Amino acid sequence: MSVTSPVSTTAVRATGIWKVFNEGQANEVTALQDINLTVEAGEFISLIGPSGCGKSTLLRVIADLTHPTKGSAEVAGMSAADARQQQRYGMAFQQAALFDWRTVRRNVELPLELQGWSKSARAARAMELLEMVQLADFAGHRPWELSGGMQQRVAIARSLAVDPPLLLMDEPFGALDEMTRERMQNELLRIRQETGKSVIFVTHSIPEAVYLSDRVVVMSPRPGRITDIIDVNLGSRDEDTREAEAFFAGVTAVREALRGRTGGSAARARVGEV
């Protein structure tokens, strides 16, 4: 890394990452094989692939929740471990993982509380974020009183609490119904627009990946590796985007890449020709 530019334009840089589970044993699994990936600041990247392709593992390596067997991940120009210690990313999971014993507001406050923010400062920040996800009216509610989609919005607000430059999202809408899911996708794009965050988004929904992303990283299992990276250029999204020609072209391109067809490149050429 260049020492002269403290502000890095690279959000995430994964270099030669291998992750092998049960190394040297009969049940050895290569979850990640030589992953190289660079995410630019402000970019929205989806990781897509069938179960077991290592997309969640890759996300967890970037988050420093697990250590790579080989290779390294850099977040915001520092090691993944330092980035975690310095809270340079926020994370959201498929389960909202809200704490039942805390109110909605106090759930959003949690990361701030752990950082030692003062009571009034973190309450103000939490309310600001709840406004952003349009749940300010529910600040005093308990998480279990909220619908699945609302819980996930609280989780997103929480992941933004410390204002990290990067969001890591592990199938955050995977447990939601289709209608709620589409609404949440729009919501996420709006939030991303407002905050300028970089996002790495794990999903196994092709339309979701295409709708949200600037680039879709296609992975395949056994061993988990990146087989293709598809640029999506849909411009600003709205409800019509979901029925646009370019959107379908993107979906086709990703689908064919997932199947490992060479025709993917032909379809790819049409993506973005709006």
Place this chain on the structure above:
Amino acid sequence: MSQSVTVTKAGMDAAPGRTARSGSAGRRFKRGAASAGWALLGILLSVIMWELVKAVGSVVPFPFNTSDTTMPNVWTMVTGAFQPEMRGSSTTVLQAVIMAAGYSLMIAMGGFVVGVSVGLMLAITMQRFAFMERGLLPFVIASQTVPLIALAPLIVGIGNRFSVGPFEWSTTYSVMFIAAYLAFFPLSVGALRGLHAPTATSLELMRSYAAKPRQLLFKLRFPSSIPYLVPALKVSAASAVVGTVIAEISTGVRGGIGRLIIEYAREITGQPAKVYVAVFGAIILGLVAAALVTAFDLYLTRNLPKEGPA
């Protein structure tokens, strides 16, 4: 016994001012009244059974003794409770039983607090260090297989030599120690399970926040362990009471309900009702201990959804 527990619970549920999310106040009251009704019905059925056995036993020979000296009528027990404890004494049997039960409750509570503190510390240590769990848990379990009857005189014997500065060991402390010895076990096992309860996602979330071990314990593990902790506390409270009663008997400490039961049992031929009143005193003592924990439970879980651990 089980129906009496329901009485306590029903009483709690019906208590006014409790903010429950499930159902209106009216419906809660109805539910409380219903379970109180069932509990009363249970007690009534027990009384009928008791009297039925006695009635049948007086006609048909039973393989056990149903005479008035061993199985007094229920009304004999009730009136016996209000008779003077001894000829010419001003206190009734009931008063003596209540006094003794109160004394035992104090000892049991002391043992409970000590036992719970030790159990909690053990659970935290075992959760924090896997090798501690492997090393300590067998001893924790083995501790409960030691017969109390063997343990009590040992503790009294060792304790009698024990004094630190102005502090002198008394046999009462031995009783408390035994109560604590019984009480720590359910708590440590329950708390250990509770501390292990957080989901993998919650733990990863805390890790992503770079939470320190102490923050992890207080912000996640403790709150998630509450649904496990509360039943453990109830069992510990009951264990402390049982431990107190047994220890009072085997150490011969005076003033408590355990000793009273022994004394009254000797008078069974003269005043058979007395020992039964004392036994019921011990049962109610256990229920009071359980009720105290239930009240604490309602306070702890006031913000949690009504289901137990998933």
